Amino acid sequence: MTASRRTLLSAVLILLFAISPLTARPSAALAATTSPETPSIALLPAAGSASPAATDNPIVTENQQPGSNGWLLGSPIGDDTANQMKGYWSAVSAKAGETITLYATTNPAQSFTLDIYRMGWYQGLGGRLRLHTSLTGISQTPCTPDATTGMIACSWTGTYSLTIPSDWLSGVYLGLLTNAGGYRNNTIFLVRDDRPAAFLYQQSINTDQAYNNYPSDGTTGKSLYTFNSYGANTISGQTRAVKVSFDRPYKEVGFDQVDEIEFIRWIERMGYDVTYQTDIETHANPASLRNHKAVLSVGHDEYWSKEMRDAFESARDAGVNLAFLAADTSEVQVRYEPSAGGVANRVIVCYKDAAIDPVQGPTTTVQWRVPPVNRPEQLMTGVTIAGMSTSGNYPFVATNTSPHWIYANTGLKDGDSVPGIVGYEMDKVDSAFPMPASQSHTILSQSPFTDANGSSGVSNSHIYLAPSGAWVWASGTIAWSRGLDGFWYGRADARIQQMTANLFNAFLNGPPLDNLFVTVPTTVVAGQPFTIDVTAADSLGNPIAQYGGTLHFTSSDTGTKTVLPADSKLTKGLGSFSVTLSTAGSQTLTVADAAAAKSTTVPITVTAGSAGGLALSTTTPNPTVGTSFSFTVTAQDANGNVDPTYAGTVHFTSSDPSAVLPPNSTLTNGQGSFSATLNKAGSQTIVATDTATAAITGTLALNVRGTAASLDVVVPATAKAGTAFSVAVTAKNSDGTTATGYNGTVHFTSSDTSTGVVLPPDSPLTNGQGTFSATLAKAGTQTLTAADSNNALSTTVTVAISAASATKLVLASSASPVAGTSFGFSVTAQDQFGNTDLAYAGTVHFTSSDTATGVVLPADTMLSNGQATLAATLIKSGAQTITGRDNVTATITGTLGVTVRAANATRLVLSSGATPTAGATFSFSVTAQDQFGNTDTGYTGTVHFTSSDTSAGVVLPADSTLTNGQRTLSATLIKAGAQTITGRDTVTATITGTLGVTVRAAAAASLTLDAPAGAKAGQSFTVSVTLKDQYGNVATGYRGTVHFATSDPLPTAVVPGDYTFTAADAGTHTFTQGVTLWTIPSQTVSATDTVNASLTQFKWVNVSLL
The missing domain is CATH 2.60.40.10 (Immunoglobulins)
Known part of the structure; x- marks a missing residue:
């Protein structure tokens, strides 16, 4: 790192570390079940992509458990100077069944509690409490730096050993330490399960430790940075250390990686199957990355060992997708060393200067891009650090939005921006360094910023497709996670969420299928196989290595000798298939993925083979x-x-x-x-x-064909509907003899075109003759025609068709019956073809869906010539049926459906589900009914209302009409107890009805204290208290507490204690011999509600001597 970079970094980090992110929230969002800063997520999957979450994966199941926000630190915080409460673990991670030890210090020695939370979504609360225990703390010895390397490694006594339970799912775990004085601090470790989840999250503990200057007391603390290192210079020539140890607490709050927390909340909320490990597991077991579809580097992931870098690049080259939701990734190389106790990988070594590093070559601890390492991080991530800012975050500015699949369903267009996403460290595609080998690469953002020195720069989000088919994406900003969840910064944005979901869905299933490229020969020979090549491509034309769709092949050539491939899948998005077409001319071949609604059709010219x-x-x-x-x-x-x-x-x-x-x-x-x-x-x-x-x-x-002059057709004179009869056809010469040489085809038709008619198929004759079978269905005289259109021959004959035996009854009526009024209907016995069976001699019995008293149905009836007209009376309004059934053959039946109208109203029915309160409006319904209880929807009368309650304040409905025989109205009654409301037609007084209700008293509005006018000093007397509502009703529902007081100053005076009214009191309570007064001549006794002071009354009592 250059001197100018060090200066800039110091400025940025001094600003950032002035904040303790997890000690408080800028809003009280987490007081609710979900965070208001996190908008409701309703992501649209990109075309062809599956839903991100499986309902049965461990992450979904885990996050259904009850959550807690108790992991938030609050205050006061144990600081690094007084060490009121600090701690660290013996390992950065552990698996179920493994044991790790907590080393904790308290100042002064005192008890403390340990609460361990797993970080996730958990209904927006962000954590799940997995352990609470009380421990005894001691004041541990101070941790001092090594004079040469500056390394600070604590040699504390173990405080607590934790064996990881089998039901602790892999994740980031925070241990909240709270001492007896209320001082709090965090510890962090990961639980691993090494399962082959789709996603592997790497926690960047190297970078956390590189910046860790515990004890951050301004005197002795050291990190790998000069800006926050103190005390004597080390071998580096500066105050910074060249080695840092995991055997010490983290500075200040103990864990302040808010960006990582926001990402963890989002990925677990979305239900992606993710497992967790740290840099050290990647270093120690590089092959583990190949067990996943994608590996995720999140937040600030700056310090990498060679083994880590090799592991990521090897996984990429094996087809594992990589996502760097971060910036300044893998800028500096480190090595690991064991602790003084021999525990592997407990010390990070980073000299940052090749001149003083004793190890020279590919593991020298300098920037990856400089000699002697010479492996620019851009060769892996596709981007390089571009700058840092102290003035807040800048907008993410989209570019190359069309046609890139990562922008699907975001609504973003080139030049659109998303605020607050770019910062505080930013990456770019840097032309000064080589790009990784790729099938394609795309810059996805051009986001301007001004760095801490006032210089302008541009941040790039970038994606490339490695030769292996793996996608590698870099956000270009350390703050990408702030667009995913609003836990801390309140910057969650649906567009950033959608972009990330599109990316992760592509990691799982490949990018959305945009096109099927099909390559075929221009010309092929019919019957000769040829090869076609198919590529499943994304919107950029790249083969989709993860494409798992099924291809279906069709062709315009549907010849019987055409051979198309069976439904097939591709291998890494590619496939070659054999096709044989058989029909000469211009043909097409179509390859389609129906599930993705994608297809491609290509033309092919097919030439004929040699004549055979x-x-x-x-x-x-x-x-x-x-x-x-x-x-x-x-x-x-x-x-x-x-x-x-x-x-x-x-x-x-x-x-x-x-x-x-x-x-x-x-x-x-x-x-x-x-x-x-x-x-x-x-x-x-x-x-x-x-x-x-x-x-x-x-x-x-x-x-x-020979020749014939006519066709002779013979059928029976009569036949029964549905029963086959014989048809004889003879071809005749002009002299009446049989035309034995006739070889024409006879076609048959009939005047009966009903369903059920069966005519002979077109048929030849044998030696001029043929006998066939026909079945007609419609009763009456029908015709049958035999014709040979080619020879202009046609003959028509008649057949008298009679009905078959009845199979059903048909009931019909044109009436719209009124309840209680007789109406007519007809009954007809029909065969299966709908013909009336004139010979039907059965007896018909009638039933109805209306079983009300007063229903009148016909007696059992015989039909005349298969028919009868009858009458019935129904009672219940609405849809009803009358069914007729043969008394002997129950399958001979039929049903008439009618809609019965109510008769004219004879009464009113008033009803209410309410128990009204005095002075409060309640609803009731009014229904006009006929004498059978049917609602008279045609009722047009006006209803007038009266009540047994004639108190002032009673409100009854105005005279009202009903709608379709019904109406809901409201009333207000005053007097408690049994009351009635009566409705009566204003014209026909007999149309009336009454509603009975029990009115409850309203809330107590006054208190009455009954006490005697006089009493003897020292003798007890009885008082009573009654509560009434504002209308003078006793407030039977009163449940308040009454307090008694007296003006009698003597301590021997007695009044009842506070009394809470019960249901049994019904608003009045008598306190028998409850008051004793001593002081003459007059004193007061008062009773007052303990909550509502307006409920009070006092009485003067004349006290006299015995």
Whole structure:
């Protein structure tokens, strides 16, 4: 790091570290269940992307547990000078079943509590309490720096050992230490589970420790920075250390990484499956990164070991996606060393100057981009540190928004900005350093800023697609997480949330499918297989390595010999397939992903193969004996395509030895038209054969017709509907004899076109004769026609069709019945075709859905000629049915549906669900009903209201009309107890109804104290207290407490103690012999409500001597 950078960094960090972020909130947001600074998230998945969260992943399940915001520090804070409350753990992380030790100090020695919270969403409260325990604290020895390296490592006595429970899910855990004096401080560790979750979050503890100058007392503390290091110079030539140890507390509050907390809240709120580890696990087990779809570096992740860098780049090259939601990532290289006790990776080594680092080569602890390391971080992240700012955050300014998939559903366009996202450290794509190898890369923002020196700069968000198919994204700002959650800064923005969701969905499922690129040959030969290549591409044309869609192949060529690939998947977004088309001409091939609603169609020209046969066809398949007809000959390949290059000579033969055939002929462009005459009736053939290649041949089959003068059709005179009958057809010569040579086709039609009609199919005759079966359905006289349109022959006959046996009853009525009034309806017995069964002799029994008293249905009835007209009376208004059923055959049934109207109203029904309070308005309903209890929706009368309560203040409805026979009104009664409201039609007084209610007293408005006018000194007497509402009703619901007092100054005076009224008092209580007065001549006794002082009264009592 250069001197100018050190100076700038010092200015920035002095400003930042003046704040203790977790000690207080700028608003009381977390007092509620969810934070008002965090807007409701309703993200739209990018096209083709699945939902980010699985309902059964451990993160979703964990965050359904009750949350707590008790992890927020509040105050006072144990500082690094007095060390009122500080601590650290023996390891930065642990797995379930492993034990870590807390080393804590209190000043002075005193008890303290340890509360351990897992950080997450938890209904917006941000944490879940997993452990609470009380411990005994001691004052530990001070931690002093090494004179050479400046390293400060504490040698404290262990305070508490924690074995990680099996149900503690991987995550960031905060240990809140609170001593007996109320001083508080944080400790941090991670729980690992090493499961192959989709996302791996790396906690940047190296950077936390690099800036840690514990004890931050302005005298002895040291970090890897001069700006906050004190005391003697070290081997660095400055006050800064070249080694820092994890065996010491973190400075000040103990953990102040708000950006990381906002990210953790968001990712767990969204339900992504994420697991956690620290820099040290990445260093010690680099292969672990390959177990995940994406690895996340969040916030301030500046200090990296070579093993960490190698692990990230190796994972990327193996197809693992990387996201740097950070800035200044991997700027400085570090090494690890064991602690003095031999615990591996407890010391960070960073000289920051090759001249004083004893290790030279690829692990020298300098900036990655400088000699002798020479590995610019831009080769991994795609960006380089651009600057720092002390003046707050700048807007994120979008660019290249179209067509990039990361901006899908954000609404952002080039030049649009999102406030407060860029800072306090910013990255850019720096032309001074090489870019990583990539299939493509895109700058996604151009965000201007002014750094702490007043210089202008531009921050870039950037993404590239590695050759392995892994996506690598860098936010270009350390404050990206502030756009995800409003926990601290209140800057949550739906557009930043959507961009991040689009990115993470691409990590899980690949970017949204934008196009299917299909490559095919321009020209192919019918019947010969060829290869097509398919690429699933994103909006930038990159193959989508994670694409998991299913491709379906179709073609305009639907020939039976066309061969298309089966539904298939691609490998890393690419695939090659074999296709065979069979139909010559311009064809298309379509590749589609129906789930993603994407398809691509490409044109292909298909040429015919060499002729393999001859196809003969004619428009006259039934020529007449002795009559010339035309036919065509086509040279075809194996797939039926015309071979326009065919040059052979065709010879013709026939099964009819007397046939007149064409001479040997050639074809033109593979086709030719010819004529022939056949003289023998019946089935005949014409065969065409290549004179040189006998295998090139083809046959035309014909049915040569003789002649006939008429068709004779015979059917029975009568038939039953639905029952088949015989139809005999004979072809006759003009002399009446049977035309045995007739080979025409007979077509049948009927005047009966009902459903259920079955006619013979088009049929030939045998030796001029044929017998067929027909079924008609409609009763009455019907016709049947047999015709041969080719020979102008047609004959029509009649059949008398009678109904089949009844299968149903049909009930019908044109009436709109009124309750209690008789109406007519008809009953008809019908067969399955709807014909009336005139012979039906059954007896019909009637039932109804209306079972009210007064319903009148017909008696069991026999029909006449299958029909009857009857009458019924129904009572209940609304939709009702009458069903008729044959007494013997229950399946012969039918139902009439009617809507019954109410009769004229005869009464009013008043009702209310309320228990009214004196002086309070309540609602009640009024319904006009006929004598059967039906609502008379046509009631037009006016209702007048009266009440048994004639008190002043009673409010009744004005005279009112009803709507559709009903209305809801309101009233106010005054007098407590049983009361009535009566409604009465203003014209017809018999149309009336009464509502009975019990009115409750209102709230107590006055207190009455009853006491005797006189009493003897020293003798007890009785008093009573009554509470009344403002209307003079006893306030039976009063539950207040009454306090008694007296003016009698003597201590021997007695009044009742405070008394709370109960339901049994019903507003009045008597205090028998409850008062004793001693002082003559007159004293007061008072009773007063302890809450409402206006409820009070006092009485004078004349006290006399015994």
